[in-house]
Amino acid sequence: MVGTILGVLFILLLLFFVGQAFWKPLGLFFKIGLRIILGGLFLFLVNFIPNLFLGVNLISALTVGLLGLPGFLLLIALKAVAG
Incomplete structure (x- = not known):
């Protein structure tokens, strides 16, 4: 009985530490x-602005999501340079 309780406590403690890791x-x-x-939602909403169309894909959403406003300005600059 005591061995079973200790075994269950050991397993619970092990699960706790694995969960924390x-x-x-x-x-x-x-x-x-x-x-x-x-970032994708922001790009989607920006596409409603006339004469400003940016592609909504994973890379552009990640760029805007991680970099914020500088990432958005980067996409606009790339669009202007690449056409």
Whole structure:
């Protein structure tokens, strides 16, 4: 009986530490995913401005999501240079 309780406590403690080890990387993935979604939403809304059309794809959404306004200005500059 005591061995079973100690075994269950050991497994719970092990699961806790494994969960703690994976929580920070998962939080980073969730944060990057949220930024990609917000960057794509921003690009989608910007496309309603006349004479300003930017492609909404994963790379451009990631650029705007991670860099913010400088990333948006970078996409506008690339559009002006590349045509």
